[in-house]
Amino acid sequence: MRDAASQTHLPAAPGIGYKPQHFTAIMQDAGRVAWLEIHAENYMGDGGRPLAQLRHLAEKFPISVHGVGLSIGGEAPLDPDHLARLKHLVGWLNPASFSEHLAWSTHDSHFYNDLLPLPYTDASLQRICDHIDQLQDTVARPMLLENPSSYLAFAESTWSEPDFLAEIARRTGCGLLLDVNNVFVSATNLGFSPQGYIDAFALAHVGEIHLGGHDTDADEHGRPLLIDSHGREIADPVWALLDYTLARSGPRPVLVEWDNDVPDWPVLEAEAARAAAALERIPA
Known part of the structure; x- marks a missing residue:
């Protein structure tokens, strides 16, 4: 299995999820923000202002591409048209990092606007590994796989989530994206220790952390x-869990996500500055 350094070329510094309304502010003064994340599906067109702005941003910042619509955990084969669009985007942008969710969002011809959970069984493990192998071969680079936020547990699961993710990484060579807020949400909803989850996680293979x-x-x-809404400031217990994680993992790229009810730039930059402070507190 590759280590985290081989999975991403992002700096171990704060990033933010890019929103077009912040373009001018970011280009003028990004504050503590050192890199940006985009959702792949928003940049699969052939032109227009979004791609023009992205090209300008990519000249100044490392870019992380985060896919939310591939349905990598689904039972159906991966959509070849979606794969082709991802390959094109990753090919011209050459991002510093590329990631997807451990989730599914399609069934037959239906697409659901949610990242849905799946049971952790040997059958789903093999299917996901096959999908990741296909995806990594298509985009010609390793990817990071993100842990989900959960609202229920499947009785048929035979793997714990940290072990399931670690085994996927071992079999496919992909890296892991650790969403600390997702850990806190799942731990509260399902009644387990978030610190215990972090202790069991394959931290050496984490290429990116999300909040x-x-x-x-x-x-x-x-x-x-708890509902993983991405629509407000990060809660204090999640910041505390980030401190707990970084003390064990060492410095990592840390992303602040705010996708709904997006605030003005100073509010988002202040969250990034708080992430910078957390990175600076890591023991030598």
Whole structure:
């Protein structure tokens, strides 16, 4: 299995999920932001302002491409048209990192606007590994695979999530993307220790760390239910879990995601500055 350094060329510094309304502010003064992430599906066209802006940004910042629509955990074969568009985007942009979710979003001819969970079984393990092999061969580079946020557990699962991800990385040579907010959301919803999850995770193979905001709700029994919304500031317990993670992993690229109810640039840059402070606190 490759180590984290071979999976990404991003700096061990804060990044943010790029939004077009922030283009001018970023180009003028990005503050502590050292790199940017884009969602692949927003840049699969042939031209226009989005691609023109992306070309300008790529001259100044390392870019991470994050796919959200490939359905890498789905039962159906990967969509060849989607793969071709990904190959084209990655080919001309030459991003510093490329990642996908451990999730599925398609069934038969239907596409669901969600990243849905799957059981951790030997059968799903083999299917996902086959899909990752196909994807990495297509884009001619290693990818990072992100842990999901979970709202239920499957009775048929025979692997723990950290072991499942580690085995995928071992078989395919892909790296891992550790979303710390997803860990906190899943731990709260399913009743396990987020620190224990981090302890069990293959941190040596993490090429990127994500943070985002979540919303608090309750289930039918009145128990806390967290929703991975990416629509608000990062919660203090998630920042604390980032500190816990970085103390064990060492410096990593850290991304702040804010995809809904996107704030003005100073608010987002302040979150990136907080991530920079967390990286600076890592023990020598």
